[in-house]
Amino acid sequence: MDNQITVAQRNRAIKKALSEVYNRENVTVKGHTGTAYGWMTIKVTVSKPIHEHNQERYGHCSICHELQTLEEKKITEIVHETVKKIGSYIGTYSSDDGYGSTYENMHVEARIV
Numbered sequence: 694m695d696n697q698i699t700v701a702q703r704n705r706a707i708k709k710a711l712s713e714v715y716n717r718e719n720v721t722v723k724g725h726t727g728t729a730y731g732w733m734t735i736k737v738t739v740s741k742p743i744h745e746h747n748q749e750r751y752g753h754c755s756i757c758h759e760l761q762t763l764e765e766k767k768i769t770e771i772v773h774e775t776v777k778k779i780g781s782y783i784g785t786y787s788s789d790d791g792y793g794s795t796y797e798n799m800h801v802e803a804r805i806v
């Protein structure tokens with residue numbers, strides 16, 4: 694029968710893997726527990742380096758913005774590695790953009806504080 698890993702187990706494995714890098718108290722993983730196709734939200738708090746904020750980029754500090762982009766990429770990679778390792782998956786949906794693009798049901802947010 695279906696001996697697939699449950700969504701709760703998958704989310705716990707993701708939380709554990711991210712906690713090893715970012716510390717447990719900085720990581721939240723929320724997902725619908727019904728099916729692995731459901732939407733998942735991952736939020737990680739990251740300390741910003743000490744620097745003078747420069748407001749050059751449309752009112753955002755370009756250093757913090759760059760850090761956020763890098764961390765979100767890194768978090769996504771850790772999530773992909775983890776689900777592969779445990780034999781699970783992230784749900785996807787197809788866009789109706791006319792190109793048949795596929796996206797993951799996953800929102801990753803690095804909060805730089």
Ligand SMILES: [Zn+2]
Pocket residue numbers: 741744745746747754755756757758
């Ligand atoms: Zn900054």
